[in-house]
Amino acid sequence: MFTTRRFAMVGVLVLLCGASACAAETKQVSAPGEGERGTVVSTTPVAQLSAEATVAYLAKESFDTPVRNGVDAYRVDYRTIGAKGESTTASGLVVLPRTASPRLRTVAFEHGTLTLKSDAPSVNSDSRPDQARTVMFAAAGYAAIAPDYLGLGDGPGSHPYTHAPTEVSASADLLFAAKTIASQQHRELDGDLLVSGFSQGGHAAMAFGKALQAGEVPGFGLAALAPVSGPYALRDVETPAGLDGRVAPGPAVFYFAYWLTAMNRIYHLYDDPAEAFREPYAGKIEGLFDGTRNELTIATKLPITPDLLLTPRFIELATHPTGAALKAMTDSDGTCDWTPRVPVHLYAATADRNVPYANAEHCLQALHSDNATLQNLGTIDHTTSGRVAVPQVLAWFQQQVPAS
Numbered sequence: 001m002f003t004t005r006r007f008a009m010v011g012v013l014v015l016l017c018g019a020s021a022c023a024a025e026t027k028q029v030s031a032p033g034e035g036e037r038g039t040v041v042s043t044t045p046v047a048q049l050s051a052e053a054t055v056a057y058l059a060k061e062s063f064d065t066p067v068r069n070g071v072d073a074y075r076v077d078y079r080t081i082g083a084k085g086e087s088t089t090a091s092g093l094v095v096l097p098r099t100a101s102p103r104l105r106t107v108a109f110e111h112g113t114l115t116l117k118s119d120a121p122s123v124n125s126d127s128r129p130d131q132a133r134t135v136m137f138a139a140a141g142y143a144a145i146a147p148d149y150l151g152l153g154d155g156p157g158s159h160p161y162t163h164a165p166t167e168v169s170a171s172a173d174l175l176f177a178a179k180t181i182a183s184q185q186h187r188e189l190d191g192d193l194l195v196s197g198f199s200q201g202g203h204a205a206m207a208f209g210k211a212l213q214a215g216e217v218p219g220f221g222l223a224a225l226a227p228v229s230g231p232y233a234l235r236d237v238e239t240p241a242g243l244d245g246r247v248a249p250g251p252a253v254f255y256f257a258y259w260l261t262a263m264n265r266i267y268h269l270y271d272d273p274a275e276a277f278r279e280p281y282a283g284k285i286e287g288l289f290d291g292t293r294n295e296l297t298i299a300t301k302l303p304i305t306p307d308l309l310l311t312p313r314f315i316e317l318a319t320h321p322t323g324a325a326l327k328a329m330t331d332s333d334g335t336c337d338w339t340p341r342v343p344v345h346l347y348a349a350t351a352d353r354n355v356p357y358a359n360a361e362h363c364l365q366a367l368h369s370d371n372a373t374l375q376n377l378g379t380i381d382h383t384t385s386g387r388v389a390v391p392q393v394l395a396w397f398q399q400q401v402p403a404s
Contacts (some may be wrong), residue, residue, distance in 0.1 A: 004131035010319070022204060030036040032339055034171050037169075038176025041089055046122065047073035047135070051098070054139045061132035068403070070098040070136040073123035073131070075154070078177035080151060083160045083266045091153035092174040093122040093131060093146040094181055097139035101404045104143040104182065105223075106189045107397065108171055109134050110204035111146060112198025112386065115298060117291040121146040123280035132391050133198075136402075139404030140394060143172050143182065143189055148175045151291060158291065161262035162231070164332040167204035172217045179219075185377045185391020192223035194401055195392045199355060206335035213341060224400045225340065228347040228389040231355045232363040234333045239318050241356045242306060248353040249305045251382075254295065256306055257281075260314070263328040267335070276314045278303075282394070336363035343400055344372040347389040 049057060050070040058065065073095040082088045097104065111121050111130040119128035128145060137144040147170045151159035160166050179189050194292060195211055197205030205227040212222035231238040242252035262274055263269055274282040281303065288298045303309050310318070317325045348360035357376075365375045375392075377385050 038173040041077040044075040067139045080173040089156040094178045095144040106143040107137040110201030114201030117296040120148035166205040191350040196226045198228040202227035225344045226393040267328040313325040336366035346374040349385040351379040352382045
């Protein structure tokens with residue numbers, strides 16, 4: 001039986017689009033050779049739209065943005081690496097504008113939290129906004145890519161939730177795959193990228209931008225970066241906020257459950273789920289995040305507050321991490337620890353109860369550059385911040401680096 005509080009939690013989680021860490025050190029990748037990272041495995045058309053059809057499609061998704069041209073969108077399966085450096089595949093969305101330009105300015109858009117494989121941008125065109133957001137950039141004349149990340153879309157295995165190193169590698173390798181697809185149409189991608197993302201995608205965008213500026217993606221650099229409502233400060237902001245009520249209880253429970261089960265596969269945080277999770281959740285929690293359930297379904301199986309989910313030991317580790325827990329946080333924290341040489345415009349909302357505004361303030365301070373600015377979106381919630389900000393990101397990109 002559901003209580004009123006459980007219904008409230010479910011309502012919040014329907015709107016959930018992220019809640020965890022940020023960045024890490026990334027390793028330089030190589031441009032693909034035959035069978036190497038970034039090699040295209042398969043290409044599947046998912047949308048072929050005239051300009052008029054693109055207008056109708058974006059209007060259906062409530063995007064009131066200029067449409068310059070039609071688009072051709074593809075789901076691309078490509079070779080990449082897993083969290084431990086093993087060879088694997090991933091999928092992503094590549095959208096090319098129907099323009100006469102042989103050289104295309106390119107936008108990378110990083111999506112927010114999702115658990116159901118088929119909700120990824122390259123697959124879901126109906127109930128999720130990410131495919132439409134990617135099409136929006138292409139409709140303005142840019143080439144646009146949106147990685148599904150590991151373990152989502154067509155990708156095998158489980159998703160390493162908010163694991164910044166693999167968010168970067170999946171993004172870089174999709175970019176190489178997109179370069180191949182463009183070249184097959186006698187077009188090329190401009191070497192300096194525009195990068196954005198919302199929620200989980202906010203810190204993925206920040207991590208990818210950092211890697212691009214550092215020269216870790218051969219042949220590509222960074223032109224401008226515009227992350228929205230990202231959890232950039234896992235240890236200093238997001239995790240404490242999940243325990244002290246600044247993050248609403250429902251999203252906090254979801255975040256801890258998703259992040260701990262995902263990080264355990266990489267860092268071995270526990271031998272038995274009962275070490276981290278209270279019963280009756282310990283026995284079933286890992287199976288909830290197998291890619292076959294959406295956030296709402298998972299929410300109904302979780303408790304209503306973090307203290308009912310986590311054991312005392314793991315509450316202590318959340319506030320004072322050591323060992324493997326500290327390594328897991330450190331590897332996905334610090335995406336803002338760099339000095340941008342290009343414009344960086346952060347967007348965040350003060351009424352966000354999923355990813356507190358303090359994340360953006362912390363990031364701005366860490367960037368410590370006149371090139372970095374923060375726009376306060378006002379007293380709106382997390383999901384609304386994405387809906388409001390992403391069209392603004394397009395307008396800002398058009399000011400910074402117009403489509404060719």
